[in-house]
Amino acid sequence: MILSEKTVKKIREKASKYPKRKAAILPSLTLAYKQLGYVDNEIYIEISEVINVPQLEIAEAASFYTMFPKKPRGKYLLQVCNNISCALLGADAMVDRLEEKLAIKRGETTDDGLFTLISVECLGSCCTAPMIQINDDFHENLTRKKLDKLLEGLKNGK
C-alpha cells in the first residue's frame, strides 16, 4: 500500500459519514493528496478498495479536478503568479531566475525532489506583487535577492 494506515483510517472515517459510497471519492482523494502530494492510478486502485467504489469513478473524478497533481512533485511547490500585476512587476524575471537557479523548466521537478516550479494564475495578492506561493505560504514583494535567500533557506531545511 502506498497510502499510510493513518490515511486509510481517515478515509474510512470520512466514507462512513456519507449515505452513498460515491460521495466519498473527493474527500478520499484529498486525504491521499495530503499524504503524498499527488494522486495517480495506483492510488485510485487503493482508494477503490478502501471505499468500495469502482476505480473508474475515482479516476474520472480525479482527472476532472486539475488541482490534484497526477505526478509526484517536489517537497516544495513553487507557484509563481503570472497574472497582470505580477507580470508588470517582473514575474517573468522571477521565473527565469528560479529556472536558472534550479536548472529546471516550468512544470518540472528538480532531481533531488525538493522543488517543483509552476506558474499560476492570480493568487489574490496583487498589491504585494510580484509574489510566489510556496506550498501553503505566500512570499511577497519579491526581488531576485529575496528569492535567492528564500531558496537557500528551503534548501537548508528552514
Next chain:
Amino acid sequence: MAEAVKEKISAVATVTCTIDGQQITVPRGTSVFDAAKRNGIVIPAFCNHDKLKPVGACRMCYVEIEKMPKLQVSCATMATDGMVVSTNSQQVREGRKAVIEFTLINHPLDCPTCDKGGECDLQDLTFDHGYDDSRFGFNKMRFIEEEKRATFDDLKIGPEIVLNRNRCILCYKCVRANKEAFGEYDIGAFERGDLTEINATPGGEVSNPFSGNLVEICPVGALTNSDWRYKIRVWLTKTVPSICNFSGSGTNITFYKEDHKNFLFRVTARCNDDIDDGWLSDITRYGYQIVNSESRLKTPLIKKGGKQVAASWDEALAVIKKHMGEIKDQSGGVCIGGLISPSLDNASLYSFSKLFRTIFKSNNIDFRGDYRYLPSVTDSPFTIAASQPFSISEMETSEVIITFGTDLIREHHNEYLKIRRAVNFFNATVYSVNPYAVKTADIAKSEMVYSPGTDELVINGVCLVAIEKKLVDSSAAAKLKPKISKLSLGEIAKQTGVSREQFVELAEAISSAKKISFIVGEIVARSLDRDKICAALSNMNKLFGIQDKGQLAVLARYANSKGAQKLGISATPYEIVKKELKKIWGEYPDCQPRNTDAMINLMKKEEIKGFITVGANPMRLYPDRRFASEGLEHVDFLVACDMFETETTELADVVLPLCSWAEYDGDYINLEGKVQTGKQAIKPKHESKAAFEIMELIARQFGAKLFENEQNKNGEIEKLLNLDSVLPWPDNFFEIEYEKKSSQDGYPVPLFICDDPHHSGHLTEKSPSLLNFTDSAYVELSKDLAAKIGVADGDPLRVESPVGKIVVPAKISAVLNSDVAIIPRNFSSTQTTSLLMRKKRVDSVKLTRVEE
C-alpha cells in the same frame, strides 16, 4: 412497450401538453422528447437513448417552449400541464444549426474513410439541420498517442473496440450505457471541458460481456469494432431479421449479409422491448462469426480403415442405412439412441423425434447433453419447475426479484440486463442467493452465499423462518412444518452458512412483495439433486403463494430448450405430449424410455449399438468425460452431425455437416414460450444441410417419409405447440430429506463448471472475436484462496479431482469470497469435464501450484 409496463405507467397521473399544435397526453414524468416521439414527432438528438436516463449533453434536441425565454433541451425537460411546445420554429431551427456547427468544430471530416459513414447520426443530422459551411477556421484539435495508436489516430481500447477520440462528440452514451444498463466500469470520460476524452479505465481495457453495444450506440465513428471495420460499406449489405442462437431468451438480431459472397458481416440488435431492450451480449453479437468460419465441416466424412475421409451425401447415407439397418434388424430399434442439441429449431427437433419413434421405434432420445444423471420419469419436481411459465418483461414490474442458483452473467445475460433495468427504472429489490458470490449481485439489496450442496436447505430455512414468524397462512404452515423441520433452523444456518437474519430478510421480502419474480438457474438445473431442490421450491411456492403473485421457474438455458420440452424430445415427454404424438402418428414406441445418462450407460453394456448426435457434443459437455467417452467408444456405429469437428465427431463412423441457424428458416421457442422465427440469411455453406433435412434423408433410406410436405410438418408441430404444457405442482408438500455430504478427503475446494461470460456451449470457440476476449480455460478463485495456495494471477495451477487432472492458469476473481473454483467448459484445449463425476452432488478438487 411491454403490456405490464404500460399498465404500470397508465396507473400514474397524466399531463396534457401541446406539441406542434397536437394535444398530447402522457404520464407525469415523461420528457418532452418522449412525448413527441410517442406521437410521431421526431426531434433530432445524439445523446438521448430510450433505455437510459437523460443527460442533455448534446443540446441537439432543442425545442421552444412558450413562456420560457430560451430554447430548452427536450430530453431533460419534463412535460407539464398546459405546456406549449414548438419543435420546428425558426428559433429552434437556428438553434440546431448552431449546435451542429459547434459539434463540428473539432470533428474531423473524414467521412470517406470513416467506417460509420452511411449510418452516422452526425452525418445524417448535419445534412438535415446543419450549415453547409463553418465559421471556425482554426485547426481542429487532435488527440494522438504515438506509442499506442493502431491506424491513423485510432486507439485499441479493448479486445474488439477501437476508439477514435477525435470523432467523439461527447454524448456520453457509451459511458452511461456501460454504467447504468450493464453495471460495468471499464470505459469512462476523463479530463474536462474541451479536453474531455472517452477512454478505458487507466491500465485496463473495455472487455465486459456487453461491450459490443457501445459500438452500436455510438452516434459517430468514435467507437468501432474490429468485427466490422473496413470490411464493407453498410449500404452494400442487406439485412435479415433473426434471433440469437446462443441464449435462452432469443434476443432479436439483424444479420448484415452480402449475397454475392454468401457471407455474414455483422449482427446488430433488433430492439424488442418484450425481450431484450435492444442490448445484445457479446456472445450474440460476435457469435455469428462461427457461420463464416473456415473450419466448418465441408462434406460428409466416412470412417475408412480408422481414418475419416471425405464422401458424398449418397455414400454417407448408404453407410448409415447399412449399419443402422443391421442394428435395427438384428437387435431392434431400442438399440439405437440419439442426442440432439436444444439450440436447433422446432422442425429439426421434431423430425429427430419422429425418426426415432416412428422409424427406429426407439424411445432413446434426449436433448439434455450437459445435465448429469437424469432420472427417466415424466413429472419429477424438476420437470415441473422447468415447465412453469415465465415472462421476461414481467420482471420489470416485479417488486422483488430473487435469483436462486444462477450465475446470470454466465447463463442469462439478457435477463440480467432486464433485472438491472427493473432496479434502475422501477425500483425493484433484488436478492441474490447463490452457492458462490456472483458479479451480478452488485445490484442486489443483499447477497446470500450458501455453502455448495445445501441448496434445498436454504429454501427450507426460508420456509421455517416464515412459519416461525407467522408470515404465511397457518394451515399450510402446520402441514409443511413437520416435513421440513428435521433440522432446526440453527442447524440449517450452520450447514448453509446463511445467518438467521438473512433468512428472515428473504422470508419477509417474499411474503410482503406484491409482485415477485423468482428465477432459478443452471446451478440448480445441473445439480445431481435438482429434484430435491425443486421439491423444496415447490413447498416454498405453495407456502408463500409465489406464483399467485408473480412467477417462479427454472429458466431454459438454450435457444430452443423450451421447444424441446414442448415437442417431447426427451425420452420421457409430458404425458399430454405423448398422447398427442400417439394421436398424430397412430403409434408410439412402448419400449423403456432412456435419457442421456441411461443411454451412455447402456452403450458400455453394448445394449445401445447405434447412436446419432445432432449438434450435440457429449464428449465435451457431458459432466463426466470418462463416462461419456467409455460409452461413445463402445458404440458400434456412431453418426455425428455438427458444424465443426468436435471431440464427438472424432469418434464417429459417419460425420455429417450441419447448417448453422443463419442458413435456413427456423422457429425457436424462447424461455418465455414465445415462438420466434430466425430467417435464412445466406445459402448453406459448402455441402451442409439442416438437421430436419438430414432426418428426412435418413428416413427415406429406410423407405419411409417423415413428412409428405412442409405443411404437413408444420401442422404436426403446431398441434404440439398448442398443447398447454405447464405441468401442475402437486397438491401436497414434499418431505425434504437432507443428508450431509462430507467433502471428499483431500479434495477441499468445491468445483463449478460453467460457461465463460464470453462463450456459450461448444461452438463459440470458433468465433475469432470471442476468442479475443477469452481464448482458453482458467480456474477462477478468490483472492484469499489464491493467497493460501500461493499463486498469482496467471500462474499455472494443477486442478485435481478424484477422477481427473488438468493444469490451467489461475484467474483471481474480484467478486468471489469463498473457497470455490470455477472453470469454463467452452474450450476444446482443456478437458474440463474430465474432473466431474456423474453421480456427485458437489464436485470437489484439490488445487496445487505447479512448481517451475
